[in-house]
Amino acid sequence: MRAVPRPAILGSIAAVLFLACVAPEDRGTDATNLRDPWAIRAEPGDPALAAGKEIFASCASCHLADAGGRSDGTIPRLAGQRAEILEWRLRGLQDGSIDLPVMTPFARALTEAEIRQVSAYLASLPRPERIGSASGGVNERGAKLYHDRCRSCHSAEADAVAASNAPRLCGQHEAYLLRRLEDMASGNAGGAGAARAVDPAMEAIAIALSMEDRLRVSRYLARSECD
Structure with a gap:
């Protein structure tokens, strides 16, 4: 190689x-x-x-x-x-x-x-001791949004789902999660050709979320324990 x-x-x-x-x-x-x-x-x-x-x-x-x-x-x-x-x-x-x-x-x-x-x-690799970097405290609105709109693909624990090839999101960094949601909402999910790698339903969910709610979901996931 x-x-x-x-x-x-x-x-x-x-x-x-x-x-x-x-x-x-x-x-x-x-x-x-x-x-x-x-x-x-x-x-x-x-x-x-x-x-x-x-x-x-x-x-x-x-x-x-x-x-x-x-x-x-x-x-x-x-x-x-x-x-x-x-x-x-x-x-x-x-x-x-x-x-x-x-x-x-x-x-x-x-x-x-x-x-x-x-x-x-x-x-x-063990997940680092720190949970994904996030600002603010635990927010009930973010938890509700996730469980209402995301758990069917990403599981209740956001710990990956085999059937949909959904990655583990729990403990991911807030700023990264927020950036990806904003990219999808704006139609810029990764650059040229990347739309083929993103489920249209996921893009629709990102678009439907307000900027504030994207932040709440990202913060909730970043502070979620995976185990």
């Missing part, structure tokens, strides 16, 4: 990670045939995790050593994200079902083994 900038590879994951709920059938995959997305297919000490750590090492300058992302919203948290979700995004970039041309060459440079390795490594 030729050498490629590793930060760009993980950036491709970040670009399509949040709320990219594309049903499995959109990629020709029956939901009943999905592997268990909660299973990390590597045990502590497994060479696959060591290989994944090596792949990720050059990404730490942006994603931080603990893959915890940045509280200013520029970089999402990847630590503890479900391995299957990360693999699915990278494969989507490879086969074109997720259309982000600037990132496709980097994803296609990864072998299948490397996709599994870096995804398993990130999934194996």
